[in-house]
Amino acid sequence: MPKKENLKKVIVIGSGPIIIGQAAEFDYAGSQACRALKEEGLEVVLVNSNPATIMTDKHMADRVYIEPLTVEFMEHIISKEKPDGLLATLGGQAGLNLAVQLSEQGILEKYNVELLGTSLKAIEQAEDRELFKETMNKLGEPIPESTIVEDVESAVQFANEIGYPLIVRPAYTMGGTGGGIADNEEELVDIVIKGLKYSMIGQVLIERSVAGWKEIEYEVMRDGNDNCITICNMENFDPVGVHTGDSIVVAPSQTLTDHEYQMLRSASIRIIRELGIEGGCNAQYALDPNSNQYYVIEVNPRVSRSSALASKATGYPIAKVSAKIAIGYSLDEITNAVTQKTKACFEPALDYCVVKFPRWPFDKFVYADKTLGTQMKATGEVMSIDRNFEGAILKAVRSLEIGVHRLHMEDMDAWDDEKVIKALSKCNDERLFVIAEAMRRGIVDVDGIHSITKIDKWFLRKIKKITDLELRIQNEQITPSLMLAAKDVGLADRSIAELAGKTTDEIRTLRKTMNILPCYKMVDTCAAEFEAATPYYYSTFHAQEDEVDTSSKRRKVLVLGSGPIRIGQGVEFDYCSVHSVWALRQMGIEAIIVNNNPETVSTDFDISDRLYFEPLTSEDVLNIIDKEKPEGVIVQFGGQTAINLAEDLSKAGVKIFGTSVNDIDRAEDRERFDEVLTQTGIPRPQGISVTNLEDAIKGAAEIGYPVMVRPSYVLGGRAMEIVYNEEELIDYMGRAVKVTPEHPVLVDRYMQGTEVEVDAISDGVDVIIPGIMEHIERAGVHSGDSIAVYPPQTLPQKVKYTIVDYTKRLAVGLHVKGLMNIQYVVANDEVFVIEVNPRSSRTVPFLSKVTDVQMVDIATQIAMGSTIKELGFKPGLVSPKHYVAVKAPVFSFNKMADVDISLGPEMKSTGEVMGIDYHYNRALYKAMTGAGMNIPVNGTILFTVANKDKDEMKQLAKAFSELGFKLVATAGSAKAIKSMGIDVEVVGKMHERSVDIIQQIKKGRIHMVINTMTQNQGKSVVHDGFKIRRATVEHAIPCLTSLDTAWEVLNVLEFMRERRLVYSLAIQDYVGGGYDLA
């Protein structure tokens, strides 16, 4: 029973789609909160638009609303559900903002809903710049002095008061143009003059610069009784200046004296007390590396990314405890779930070193600005644990899956020393590797690197220790003591092999004969002071005692997780891993999970029977297998990460449950897959593989333009493109790929048809197809960036029949045991297969939720040897439901300057939302609204489309015009529109220097842009398009880069005129009651 006795029903707000800065950590937090509230006997209502999450499973809450996180939808849900309380502090910034809006608009009051946890006042005090300043001043907590000036004299006067260095930031410019750091008056005057010019309102903000100081964070908790504890402190490897989400972070702090540690701890407690936060809170500090002076940089009055990290780093479940505090418990009344003996009112003691490393999307966004600064750019992160920093940082690097296994990037081998030294001063994603390279070459010493980077020498000496050891391995015989030293600093067998000029297998065998094996230690919140019940482990070579009890006689199976969140592999795969673990446990099998992502549900200590927080490389996984000796491994739920390990594991004699390694290869290898298609008689778009330009030109001509071209290997993400003529093909071949006999380029017929996606479960004989999804955007837009609709709205019966038939044939032909995902393209009612993935896919959570088929559960049972018939399921296509679910992509373009937002064959979205309704158009509206698209009801639409699209665009323009929109267009597009007899205003392109489109967008005169990509129409045109698209991002207006999306927006707009838009139902209303699996 909750301590607050008035509470019977609580509504929890999730954080919505995954975007940069707000990732899977809130699925983890929200899931923990829902479970914590349910175990108190509360009725829980959950609202979250993100279908890829565990928290939106129907058994996680009594009522799950997968609806847009807007005030309108929230009000509807609140009016229906009449909850007693609302919990918003676990839904990230999105959840918090929504709660503030609901309160400000009087909705909470109107329906008599109590805001649980931290009060609105506290939220405002922490978030409002002025209030925060006032509060800190009152407490006597220092914040960097700042002022706003409108002239140079005031700037100089301020500088005279507080001294240098100072940061100057012009007010209201995009991307910080015109700002800078001033070390003296001369520089200050110069920067301020420029800044005042750039600022649209003639103001600049001047603030004391603490760049280069140590950045330290504390996770603090407080209950309603005013008990305060700190869970963990963290020290950023990168000094102040890099967003903490983009920093390498260690826990606990390593270079702080007890006095410094306690000074900032006490400040954190004073702050949380003053703000009156009830639950978790995060405080960030800048600490002078040369004195006791510090500044409070930021306070987050809620559970954050750092809290998820702190939870995983310590074992302390911050979200769960926050939820209990919100319903009235005090810390000393809550049991420590880890020890089961002690209470939640204590401070975790770590006896290991934790490293968090950000995962950036620069492999996908190759043209993005990689500089790290105040805007976070990472999509995800990895965490690692070891008894020393060296081991932990190398584990973290291995976990990133960026093709690096030690502090060495191959590209840098070709750099000359000067380039390395120059690169040291660039703060970007490669800096750690540049530092290591400089040390390896011995061209700059620790002091020199410190003076350039300001990174603490303690960290730099650790890196030096690693590179020194690398040199020893290169130059010495590998004796047992050298091998032990190498493992002690965390070098992988593969790295040692590379350095010693041996194979990984040779090193592994040698190491084992030397009896140098990892020990596994427990994460227990208390440094072994108390016996703990958590089965949460990490490996170390820096120990003598292994404490994992593997004596259980039960069957056991290893499930591989999916590693860090990145574009193309998001939280969906964690959802699948978690469900697989649950399914195994239900079968009475011990489920052991291996993963390295601290944001996820799968790395919560009470999900699996045992959790190994380790890199997902073959060495690290094989070490665990040597230790645990499981019956086998399940790889099909951990995305490509897990699939990529299947071959190595299988070679090492490990049983892979589910689809065999050979069959995985038959699906993934192009030539072998062609054989499968020939055998099964299934067509694919005609294509060839070429090794030179001439063959490409000849081949493309035979196939017929447009063609889809891509390298058979991945070159930094610049992969697929659609080319429409020979000229474009030649350009592509010269620009994007390096074609050689070893690296052929694939040229495929581009079929401008409808893309269709199917997820199926097969036992090799029978096949269940839970549903078919139709994509709105025509083929050519990556399936992950398309709007997907279940069930299909436009496919003829014959096509659906063919899809079901092909799916069955492929499943049987590939001997699939478990899940598979197939992408088809349908052109003129003909079905072609594009791709088969013999594993779970991005759409599995979505489809599981809307069809109520427990896909991962069934697939796991099949992988373990059961059959569809045995399980009592009817093979074939599951009858489509009467409602419609739409999955829409969500992008993080506003976080990534310099990235083109136009959709194409390369995936760019970071997350997804779902709209579900009995009306297709309303489901679409919900999906678009949930994705953050502000569809204008009236106003002006700008058309600027490629020549190839002009005919189709004419119809579209007519339709929008009929709905009352005013149209503006660039010359060519305007001409086409005018030919329909429709009024349109012509705007000049930027390079034409007439009425500037960007200015129009800036001034809010344009409410939506329909723009399609032009290639090969001259650089300025291409550049114009890019600038227009970026301007829409910066001013938050919808920009549709596919005419298909535009048609659907039109659909929604028509629907909006006739019916009410805000109507919500819980997922249980659609699919029926819940069941308890968790």
Next chain:
Amino acid sequence: MKGKLILEDGSVFTGDLLNEYKATGEVVFNTGMTGYQEILTDPSYCSQIVTLTFPLIGNYGVADKFMQSRESFVNGFIIGELCDEGSNWQKENELAKFLNDQKIPCLYNVDTRAVTRTIRSQGCMKGIIVSEDASQEEIDKLMAVPIKLDVVAEVTTPETYVMDNDGPHVVVMDFGIKQNILNSLHNLGCKLTVVPADTKADEIMAMNPDGIFLSNGPGDPKDVPEVIEEVKKLIGKKPMFGICLGHQLISLALGANTYKLKFGHRGSNQPVKNLLNGRVHISSQNHGYAVEEASLKELPLEITHINVNDGTVEGMRHTSLPLFSVQYHPEASPGPDDNMYLFDQFWTLLTGETKGE
């Protein structure tokens, strides 16, 4: 050189020896993540072999200002990684040099978690630090060295000294006091006269104190019966505040009992509940003995604080006299300073004024 820690029960933990000093002592562990210098110089660890559970030690070097007493009294130091070059602006020396200067036997690169797990399940026990190639004879000889009992005499101040101030006069009975207790009392405004542990009650009363403070210190409180006798005489005479060993001595003087904990409380994260207001504070602790709750029943003592983890007595006050004591360390150093309010409370007993929040 390789070395090992051997426990009385035969467990062996290997590591590297920093120096050639040998050690015998009771092996205890501390779970604090910072404050190794404060721990090393806390006289309450006198004659013990201290194991730190946090594996990275020496990261910020050592500095005079963090000394908690004139020297380190520990008999041995068992740690994971020993940082060879610390990094902090306050660093005056490397930890390794400090250990050598202080002649503290140190075994590093030890799996201290394994040591801790052994002590947690077996209880604190005697152990020795020897080189890897030590003969059985040497091992037996070291293991036979008895655990010292007269530790208070070793650590207490040899001479009486005064820390002058304008405020009330407090006589501090030094059983091995930490510097930050003195600083905390002095910062309150108290004039302090610090006296050796064997100072008689009448000598103390002759100093005309406004209050008496009983410090922390090493060992079993029952090993200093002569001190208990003097404390008996002092109780009720003047406002009294005791910390750690001081708290245990007060309880014994009033007729309560103390007992040895299985593996003690040593760390910076121990939650203590104040029964008077229901609030929980995190405390710094270092004690192997505790006051027996049942033995307080018939006495004019009220339990004011308990440990949230195991329910043991952490604080008490007299039901009629101006006397209170706590088992833990409000002065922190190392550890959190959540409990500084206790010094303010002593100030109130001394002056009738309220200080602080």
